[in-house]
Amino acid sequence: MKRLLKIAGIVISVLFLIFLLFVGYMNWGPFPTYENKAPEITYTFDSLEVEEGARIATMACAGCHLSSDGKFGGMYMKDNDSFGKIYAPNITKHPTKGKLAQYSDGELVYLFRTGIMKNGQYAPPWMPKYPHMSDKDIKRLVAFLRSDHPFVQPSENTTPPIEYNFMAKALVKMKVFSPLEYPAKKIPHPDLNNEVELGKYLSTAVYDCYGCHSPDFKTVDVMQPEKTPGYFSGGNPFLDDEGNPILTPNLTFDEKTGIGTWTKEQFVKNVKYGIKPDGSGSNRYPMPPFSLLSDKEAGAIYEYLKTIPKIENEVNRNIQAEM
Numbered sequence: 001m002k003r004l005l006k007i008a009g010i011v012i013s014v015l016f017l018i019f020l021l022f023v024g025y026m027n028w029g030p031f032p033t034y035e036n037k038a039p040e041i042t043y044t045f046d047s048l049e050v051e052e053g054a055r056i057a058t059m060a061c062a063g064c065h066l067s068s069d070g071k072f073g074g075m076y077m078k079d080n081d082s083f084g085k086i087y088a089p090n091i092t093k094h095p096t097k098g099k100l101a102q103y104s105d106g107e108l109v110y111l112f113r114t115g116i117m118k119n120g121q122y123a124p125p126w127m128p129k130y131p132h133m134s135d136k137d138i139k140r141l142v143a144f145l146r147s148d149h150p151f152v153q154p155s156e157n158t159t160p161p162i163e164y165n166f167m168a169k170a171l172v173k174m175k176v177f178s179p180l181e182y183p184a185k186k187i188p189h190p191d192l193n194n195e196v197e198l199g200k201y202l203s204t205a206v207y208d209c210y211g212c213h214s215p216d217f218k219t220v221d222v223m224q225p226e227k228t229p230g231y232f233s234g235g236n237p238f239l240d241d242e243g244n245p246i247l248t249p250n251l252t253f254d255e256k257t258g259i260g261t262w263t264k265e266q267f268v269k270n271v272k273y274g275i276k277p278d279g280s281g282s283n284r285y286p287m288p289p290f291s292l293l294s295d296k297e298a299g300a301i302y303e304y305l306k307t308i309p310k311i312e313n314e315v316n317r318n319i320q321a322e323m
Ligand code: HEC
Pocket: 057, 060, 061, 062, 063, 064, 065, 086, 087, 088, 089, 091, 099, 111, 117, 118, 119, 122, 123, 124, 126, 127, 128, 141, 162
């Protein structure tokens, strides 16, 4: 009996030691780095490509990277408090404070596709990845970043280093957050005359409507967006401008709980300018106004949403009132 107790004691001590080592490693150990296999690409581009790239970046990047000086000098991301203190960095052309100068065109493409940064580390979920964006639009983004556009002119703004909390560190180190494969094939641009195809492309590959409008970022299927559980049925929690909880609405065409009764005109007006169908007020943060989408593009998203499975999911649109 004594012997048994002794063995049990040793086993427990060893397990405890392993546990301590694990916790220590997760907290203080190095972050994994990944081999940078960026393709050799040096683009030449025209002003139209810069213009299109700027239009995409204004809607897809500014929300996180635009600082108060009107440039992509970076900012604090208050929505991500559950992961620690997360900052979107300065990605202007500033020679020391900006990140752009370090990157070749190919390395930018590699980052957008896989999430692997210049320093070999993986940029976790809050920096979006673009595995399905067409090669054409990826090139337009790089064209914009290299251009004379005011957003990317040197910004003096600096952001402190990101401070992950224990959970985020563990998720990165256990490689739950890990890079995507670099695409093996060219990714064609959608057929602009096919509304459904264009709408799917814009709402999944470029603007991440589906990520915010599905129930949970943790269950988003980045490689196969349409396989995301509860695809477009809403309920993803955020904080609004004042730090109050807000859930994303259901954008499936369920008549009762989704947008099944909305007309195309109402949808286009809402997505571009935030105006509600009955004219009462406007969309709250963090729903960005997509005012730079053309009516055709916003309408295409409507046509696409019409084709996806309707999901009955009643989202409480006014949770703070009950807290
Ligand atoms: C939801 C917020 C968010 C959006 C949207 C976003 N970013 Fe980021 N971005 C980040 C964060 C946070 C990091 C830092 C990641 C890290 O260091 O772990 C980052 C990192 C980067 C870096 C790498 C900098 C470095 O340290 O090497 C570049 C370049 C970049 N973003 C460009 C873009 C572009 C271009 C877009 C739009 C197409 C974009 N980002 C959209 C949050 C965002």
